[in-house]
Amino acid sequence: MWYHRLSQIYCSIQHQLKGGVRHSALQFPCFQNRLLAAHRWQHTALGPLNCVWQQHEDHLELRYAGTVMRFDYVWLRDHCRSASCYNSKTNQRSLDTASVDLGIKPQTIRMNETMLFLTWPDGHVTRYSLEWLLKNSYEGQKQTIQPRILWNAEIYRQAQVLPVDFQSFLETKDGLKEFLQNFLLYGIAFVENVPPTREDTEKLAGRISLIRETIYGRMWNFTSDFSRGDTAYTKLALDRHTDTTYFQEPCGIQVFHCLRHEGTGGRTLLVDGFYAAEKVLQRAPADFDLLSKVPLKHEYIENVGECHNHMIGVGPVLNIYPWNKELYLIRYNNYDRAVINTVPYDVVHRWYAAHRTLTTELRRPENELWIKLKPGKVLFIDNWRVLHGRESFTGYRQLCGCYLTRDDVLSTARFLGLQA
Ligand SMILES: C[N+](C)(C)CCCC[C@H](N)C(=O)O
Numbered sequence: 001m002w003y004h005r006l007s008q009i010y011c012s013i014q015h016q017l018k019g020g021v022r023h024s025a026l027q028f029p030c031f032q033n034r035l036l037a038a039h040r041w042q043h044t045a046l047g048p049l050n051c052v053w054q055q056h057e058d059h060l061e062l063r064y065a066g067t068v069m070r071f072d073y074v075w076l077r078d079h080c081r082s083a084s085c086y087n088s089k090t091n092q093r094s095l096d097t098a099s100v101d102l103g104i105k106p107q108t109i110r111m112n113e114t115m116l117f118l119t120w121p122d123g124h125v126t127r128y129s130l131e132w133l134l135k136n137s138y139e140g141q142k143q144t145i146q147p148r149i150l151w152n153a154e155i156y157r158q159a160q161v162l163p164v165d166f167q168s169f170l171e172t173k174d175g176l177k178e179f180l181q182n183f184l185l186y187g188i189a190f191v192e193n194v195p196p197t198r199e200d201t202e203k204l205a206g207r208i209s210l211i212r213e214t215i216y217g218r219m220w221n222f223t224s225d226f227s228r229g230d231t232a233y234t235k236l237a238l239d240r241h242t243d244t245t246y247f248q249e250p251c252g253i254q255v256f257h258c259l260r261h262e263g264t265g266g267r268t269l270l271v272d273g274f275y276a277a278e279k280v281l282q283r284a285p286a287d288f289d290l291l292s293k294v295p296l297k298h299e300y301i302e303n304v305g306e307c308h309n310h311m312i313g314v315g316p317v318l319n320i321y322p323w324n325k326e327l328y329l330i331r332y333n334n335y336d337r338a339v340i341n342t343v344p345y346d347v348v349h350r351w352y353a354a355h356r357t358l359t360t361e362l363r364r365p366e367n368e369l370w371i372k373l374k375p376g377k378v379l380f381i382d383n384w385r386v387l388h389g390r391e392s393f394t395g396y397r398q399l400c401g402c403y404l405t406r407d408d409v410l411s412t413a414r415f416l417g418l419q420a
Pocket residue numbers: 216220222230231232241242243244245333335336
């Protein structure tokens with residue numbers, strides 16, 4: 001499962017951090033059997049038996065805080081945090097990994113209540129805190145999933161997520177943190193009382209990230225003048241989609257600020273793509289699997305005025321981390337999807353069926369959140385998760401905004417202590 005409810009996540013994190021479960025080796029029947037193995041289980045000498053370990057031919061096995069972890073010896077040597085192997089001022093490795101013997105084994109292993117000590121054949125000593133190992137092991141990582149609240153219109157409305165005030169966003173750490181927490185949980189967040197100018201919108205963006213300059217510029221201001229060869233620059237309706245699917249790395253975040261609209265229509269549609277994908281996973285797991293495996297191209301070809309652009313991005317609709325199956329990016333844009341020539345005809349047909357299943361979920365009316373963007377209210381959209389669209393409109397409508405680099409937004413969130 002790539003998705004867990006928030007409470008479960010917090011629970012398991014707390015559980016890990018506090019080392020909630022402390023077992024002795026003998027409480028586990030399977031451990032008794034393992035005692036018969038060539039290498040015997042060892043445990044910490046003093047106090048509660050909260051950690052047991054066993055030295056195998058090619059790895060070290062550790063049971064700590066209810067988790068069985070297995071560490072490759074080269075890995076243990078490579079991650080040594082001693083002053084000569086790791087520069088803790090720059091947080092960079094100094095050790096030349098290529099100089100580590102791939103058959104390396106520790107000469108001695110020792111442990112106290114909180115630390116593991118390994119002495120290597122050349123006498124070098126590596127120390128690890130058990131908490132660090134737990135946090136950084138493969139087995140620990142498998143359990144870590146970005147906390148998210150998947151939503152449909154009802155869930156989002158019920159949550160009554162408040163917009164953050166412009167001043168508080170710009171001037172207080174709490175305002176910024178609240179905003180980012182909302183953004184991470186829901187994939188959308190609002191700032192209100194923003195002066196309706198491009199400069200103030202830019203100021204907002206600069207508070208959390210670098211602006212990602214693209215073929216559309218840095219800050220863009222657009223209206224229905226067809227100044228660019230794309231439907232966005234018309235009055236036509238746009239079905240739900242994610243942007244810049246034709247980049248090798250689609251833009252992480254999109255910022256929208258409607259500066260003016262004198263006319264009718266033009267409401268914004270938002271749909272949580274991860275919510276829809278989860279429904280596909282539950283109802284048709286084979287479709288989910290296919291959507292995560294079939295690579296597709298998206299393409300942007302523009303030859304209007306001075307603008308000559310030809311972009312191609314390749315990747316599946318659903319992108320999941322291979323180690324924990326967590327969904328992290330959805331690429332969905334039927335306008336910009338290119339010719340499918342990456343898979344044979346029979347797979348193509350199954351892919352169309354899977355795409356239909358996802359589209360059905362994305363189009364369920366109860367999953368649609370419709371809002372009218374107004375001057376002063378700025379919307380941030382996680383373009384890797386939440387799809388946007390718009391109703392057709394009449395009259396003069398001017399939108400400004402920008403794309404943000406995802407790395408920088410997440411970096412700001414982490415700096416504020418959020419899990420991102
Ligand atoms: C936001 N802004 C008007 C600058 C760009 C519009 C990009 C539209 C494109 N079809 C896509 O979905 O990526």
